C-alpha cells in the first residue's frame with residue numbers, strides 16, 4: 001500500500017479565522033481562551049480535512065499562533081533576557097512580545113528581527129542567541145498538539161524544526177559561533193523526542209531545510225554530530241525533511257545520517273531522484289515530494305507517477321511515501337470555493353486540499369486501484385485544456401519581449417549627470433524626508449473597498465471616499481513637513497494584487513489567502529497567461545494627489561520582480577520570460593506617469609533578494625534577468641525624472657553589485673531592526689547613488705522617539721556621504737494606525753532637522 005504523507009498544512013484558516021482571532025486578542029476584544037479555542041478548532045478541522053482528502057500521515061505541531069521558528073525558540077527557551085520577565089509572568093504575552101514588540105505596563109521591547117523563510121514570501125522571526133546560551137525544554141507545544149490530535153482520534157506525525165537548521169537560521173547577537181551551541185541544544189531535542197515517544201508517537205518529521213543550501217564542512221560536522229546524538233535517544237522514528245530544492249552536495253550527508261527516512265523535493269529537483277535512490281541505504285523510508293507545495297497548479301500526474309514508479313521499482317512501494325514537495329503552508333486551503341475565476345482556470349488549480357487529493361490519486365495509481373485510471377484521465381484532460389487555451393498565449397506580447405535590447409534597459413545619461421538635473425528640478429534640502437508609500441489601511445478603508453466590491457457602495461462614492469483619504473494624507477504630510485510626498489495607496493488592497501487586477505494574464509481569487517507573517521496575509525494573484533497592460537493603472541490617483549500640493553508627489557509602482565515573486569506564476573514558461581512581460585507593462589506605466597507630470601517615481605522591489613536562488617551556482621543567471629527587468633521598467637524616463645526603488649528584508653552583502661546595477665537614483669532599505677547593520681554592504685561597496693536607510697521599524701506598533709532615530713541617522717552619516725542620505729521609515733505604513741504613524745513621522749522629521757543642523761555646523 002502506498003502512503004500519502006503530508007508535511008504541513010496552512011494554519012491561518014480558509015477564511016483567515018486565525019488572523020481575526022489574533023487581532024481580536026491583541027486589541028483586547030477577545031480573551032486568550034477565545035484565541036486558543038479558535039486555534040484548537042482550526043487544528044481539528046485541518047486534521048479532519050487532510051484525512052478526508054486522503055492523507056494517511058497527517059502532521060501536528062505544524063500549527064503556530066505566529067511562527068514555527070519562534071515556537072521553536074520559545075520551546076527551547078532561547079528567549080533574550082529583555083523578554084524574560086514578561087515571558088515568565090505571562091507566557092502568551094511574552095511570546096507575542098518576541099513577535100511584535102511591546103510598549104506598555106512598563107515594558108518597552110523591540111520585536112525580534114523578521115526575515116524571509118528561504119525564497120518564500122513567508123517571514124520567520126530570527127532567534128537571538130549568544131555565547132553560552134542556555135537551553136531547556138520550556139514549552140511542550142509539540143507534545144500538547146500531538147495529544148490533542150490523538151484525543152480526536154487522529155494519529156499524527158509531529159513536525160519539529162531540526163536543531164541544525166534552527167541554529168543556522170538564528171543570529172548570534174555577539175557574533176559568536178551559533179553552531180558551537182549545538183552541544184547545549186541537543187539534550188533539549190533529546191528530551192523532546194523522548195517525551196513524544198513516551199506519549200506514543202511512532203514518527204516525527206524533523207525539518208532541516210538548510211540541507212538544500214550550500215553548506216561547509218563545519219555545517220556538515222554539525223549535522224553528523226546532531227543526528228548521531230539523537231540516534232542514541234529512545235525516540236520515535238525520524239523522517240528528515242529537506243525541501244525547496246536539491247540536496248546537491250549535501251546528498252551523501254543527508255543519506256548517511258542515522259535517521260529512519262528522508263523527504264526530498266522532486267518538484268524543484270526531479271533530477272535528484274536517481275542519485276537519492278543510489279545514496280539512500282536500504283530500509284529507509286523515502287518520502288517523494290512530487291506535488292508542488294509552492295504553487296497552485298494541478299500537477300502533471302503522469303510525470304509524478306513516473307518518478308514514483310521508478311522509486312517503487314528500486315525500493316518497493318512499502319517504504320515509500322508520496323508527499324507535497326514542502327509544507328503546504330505556502331498555498332491557500334481550498335480551490336473548490338473559487339467560483340468566480342475566468343474560463344477553465346478553476347479546473348487548473350490545486351490548493352492544499354486538492355494537492356492532498358492529487359497525492360491520493362497517485363498513491364492509488366501506484367497500487368493499481370480500480371478507479372485510479374479515470375482520475376488520471378481527468379487530470380490529463382485538464383492539463384490539455386490549459387496547454388491549448390487562447391487565454392494563455394498572446395503572440396503580440398511575445399513579439400514585444402523579443403524586441404527588447406540593451407537600449408531598452410539603459411537610462412539616457414549616467415547617474416552623476418542625472419542627479420544634477422534632478423537636484424535642480426526638485427530643490428530638496430539635505431537629508432530629504434519621505435515615506436515608502438502606503439499609509440494606514442484602516443478598517444474604514446478596507447470596509448469601503450469591501451462594500452464597493454459587493455456593490456453596496458457605488459463607484460462614485462468609493463472614489464469620493466478615496467479622494468478624501470488621499471487629501472487627508474497629503475495634508476498630514478505637509479503639516480508634518482515631509483519633503484517628498486506620497487498619495488497613501490488607499491485604493492490598493494495589496495501592492496501586488498492591485499496591479500494583478502489591472503493586467504491581462506492575471507487572475508485573482510476570492511479566498512486564496514496565504515500567511516505572510518503573524519496575522520498578516522496576502523492573496524497572491526495567479527499569472528496564467530501572457531501579460532499586458534490594457535490601460536494606465538496608477539496615473540489617476542497619482543496625478544490627483546499631485547494636484548493637491550506643490551511638493552513633489554512620488555508615483556508608486558510595484559516592480560516586475562516583486563510582482564512575479566509574490567504571484568503564483570505560470571509553470572509553462574521560464575520565470576524570466578514572464579518577468580520581462582511584466583517589466584514592459586510597468587515601463588508603459590512609468591512613462592505615462594512621467595508624461596502626466598510626476599517627477600519622482602518609486603518602483604518597489606522588496607522581493608528581489610527573496611527571489612535569489614538558494615544555491616549560489618544559480619545566482620548570477622537570476623540576478624542578470626532580475627536587474628534587466630527592473631531596468632526595462634525604469635529606463636525609459638528622461639534624466640530629470642528621479643527613479644526610486646525600495647527593498648525590505650534584504651541581506652544586501654550578497655547582491656550589492658546587482659542592486660547598484662539597477663541604477664535607481666535613490667534606494668530606500670529596511671535597516672532599523674538590525675540597527676543599521678544592513679547598511680554595511682552599501683558602505684563596503686561605496687554605493688554611488690542616494691540611499692534612505694530606514695530609521696524606524698514599521699512592523700511593530702512601538703513608536704520610536706526622535707533621539708532614537710537621530711542616533712541611527714548619525715550611524716548612517718558616519719559611513720555615508722551626507723549628500724547621499726534620505727530619511728524614511730523601513731517600509732510602508734499600511735499596517736500601522738494613524739496616531740502612532742503621525743507621532744513617529746513627526747519624530748522622524750525632527751530627527752532629520754537635527755541632522756541638518758548638525759550638518760550645517762560641521763560645514
Ligand SMILES: Nc1nc2c(c(=O)[nH]1)N[C@@H](CNc1ccc(C(=O)N[C@@H](CCC(=O)N[C@@H](CCC(=O)N[C@@H](CCC(=O)O)C(=O)O)C(=O)O)C(=O)O)cc1)CN2
Pocket residue numbers: 121441443446447449450492493494495496497516517519520521522523566606734735
Ligand atoms: N503581496 C505582498 N507581499 C508582501 C508584502 C505586501 O505588502 N504584499 N509586504 C511584506 C509583508 N507584509 C505585509 C504587510 C501587510 C499585509 C496585510 O496587511 N495584509 C492584509 C490583507 C491585504 C488585502 O489584500 N486586503 C484586502 C482585503 C481586506 C479584507 O480583509 N477585507 C475584509 C472586509 C473589510 C473589513 O471589514 O475589514 C474581508 O474580506 O473580510 C483589501 O484591503 O481590500 C491583511 O492581512 O489583513 C500583508 C503583508 C512582504 N510581502
Ligand code: MET
Pocket residue numbers: 436437438495556604606646648731732733734
Ligand atoms: C513591502 S514593500 C512596501 C512598499 C509599498 N510602497 C508600501 O509602502 O506599502
Ligand SMILES: [Zn+2]
Pocket residue numbers: 436606646647648730731732
Ligand atoms: Zn517594504
